[in-house]
Amino acid sequence: MLFNYTAVDQKGLETKGSIDAISMDVAITSLQRRGLIISAVVPAEASQSLLSRDFSFFSGVSSKDVVVLSRQLATLFEAQVSALRVFRLLAGETENHALAKALTEIADDLQAGSSISKALSKHPKVFSDFYVNMVRSGEESGKLDEVFMFLADHLDRTYEVNSKAKNALIYPAFVIFTFVVVMVLMLTVVIPKISTILTESGQEIPFYTQVVIGLSGFFVNYGIFLLVAVIIGAFFFFRFAKTDAGKASVDDAKLRIPFVRNLYQKLYLSRIADNMNTMLVSGIPMVRALELTSGVVGNDVYRKILDAATEEVKGGKSVSDALDKHREIPGIMIQMVRVGEESGELGKILKTLSAFYRREVINAVDTLVDLIEPAMIVLLGLGVGFLLASVLIPIYNISSNIS
Numbered sequence: 001m002l003f004n005y006t007a008v009d010q011k012g013l014e015t016k017g018s019i020d021a022i023s024m025d026v027a028i029t030s031l032q033r034r035g036l037i038i039s040a041v042v043p044a045e046a047s048q049s050l051l052s053r054d055f056s057f058f059s060g061v062s063s064k065d066v067v068v069l070s071r072q073l074a075t076l077f078e079a080q081v082s083a084l085r086v087f088r089l090l091a092g093e094t095e096n097h098a099l100a101k102a103l104t105e106i107a108d109d110l111q112a113g114s115s116i117s118k119a120l121s122k123h124p125k126v127f128s129d130f131y132v133n134m135v136r137s138g139e140e141s142g143k144l145d146e147v148f149m150f151l152a153d154h155l156d157r158t159y160e161v162n163s164k165a166k167n168a169l170i171y172p173a174f175v176i177f178t179f180v181v182v183m184v185l186m187l188t189v190v191i192p193k194i195s196t197i198l199t200e201s202g203q204e205i206p207f208y209t210q211v212v213i214g215l216s217g218f219f220v221n222y223g224i225f226l227l228v229a230v231i232i233g234a235f236f237f238f239r240f241a242k243t244d245a246g247k248a249s250v251d252d253a254k255l256r257i258p259f260v261r262n263l264y265q266k267l268y269l270s271r272i273a274d275n276m277n278t279m280l281v282s283g284i285p286m287v288r289a290l291e292l293t294s295g296v297v298g299n300d301v302y303r304k305i306l307d308a309a310t311e312e313v314k315g316g317k318s319v320s321d322a323l324d325k326h327r328e329i330p331g332i333m334i335q336m337v338r339v340g341e342e343s344g345e346l347g348k349i350l351k352t353l354s355a356f357y358r359r360e361v362i363n364a365v366d367t368l369v370d371l372i373e374p375a376m377i378v379l380l381g382l383g384v385g386f387l388l389a390s391v392l393i394p395i396y397n398i399s400s401n402i403s
Helices: 024-033 063-078 083-093 099-109 117-119 130-143 144-201 207-241 244-254 260-281 286-296 300-314 320-326 332-344 346-402
Strands: 002-008 015-020 037-043
Touching: 002 024, 002 332, 015 024, 015 320, 024 037, 063 083, 063 207, 063 332, 063 346, 083 099, 083 320, 099 117, 130 144, 130 244, 130 260, 144 260, 207 244, 244 260, 244 300, 260 286, 260 300, 260 346, 286 300, 286 332, 320 332, 332 346
Parallel strands: none
Antiparallel strands: 002 015, 002 037
């Protein structure tokens, strides 16, 4: 059970926080052992009114929040600030309520004698297994400040690449949405009024105009049913995509669709190289590095490849040999990893590969945007132009016959 408390420490300063205990007596005893003078202890449920309750459904911690937090942690640990003081300070400074709550609970756990990695592991929605294991490695090696610096740099690079890839798809999505809206408005509002003029004229209507009028009639009469079908289809698609089979299908499609296939492949390869380099530099064993990278790569196809490679490495194979049998891993990466293993500089090789594929992702994004932008504009112009031409040409013919 969670209790909120207010107490005074040995320096006479007031402190507030929360503690998890089976009863209030146990909570008070635990706080007194810390040298605190208790002012108030109340159950967390009772201390929250309807308006002050934490609606965690609406709150969350974004990747950007974790990037900023990691940079702050690296700076403070490098300045030799105590861990407890670091988390207390950051909990009071952050504007994200969910993150502030997590940092406060971590500080409470540290004050109770927990290690940093164990305290972080209680918040999997904020700190991934990769993050926790990196911190644990830093605690074991005594280089916690360096590990937080590695994490900050790594997450910064990952956030930059992911943001670049996501932002590249926003513009095409906006153009496609605009195209659909314009076409629907033309077919449901403009074309029906013009088609009335054409049908009442008694003139012969060209075939392409008949197609447009028929399509317009379909949208006017059955458009609502089509919209309902699209919404239902989208609902079941996203529901299916959350299942294991659906996620595997979507991840496989990302590596098969023309144009974006190259972008996604380089994105995942960059992520694999960067994660493994960061962990190897921090002293995490190769097998554990492969296992953790498998969990954070973000694609089911590459996750299975890394899982299979992990089992083969456990059996005595080299990483390059374990990855060589998978066509999704390019030959240049296999050769570079093999060179790193033979020279004992695998960490540096992976860092080079990570930088290479990161640049490739950025170049692929820029190229994709440069190709999609004019293509979308041309497609929008052709679509609207065809609709207008299909109705304006017959009207022009009618006016010519009349004159």
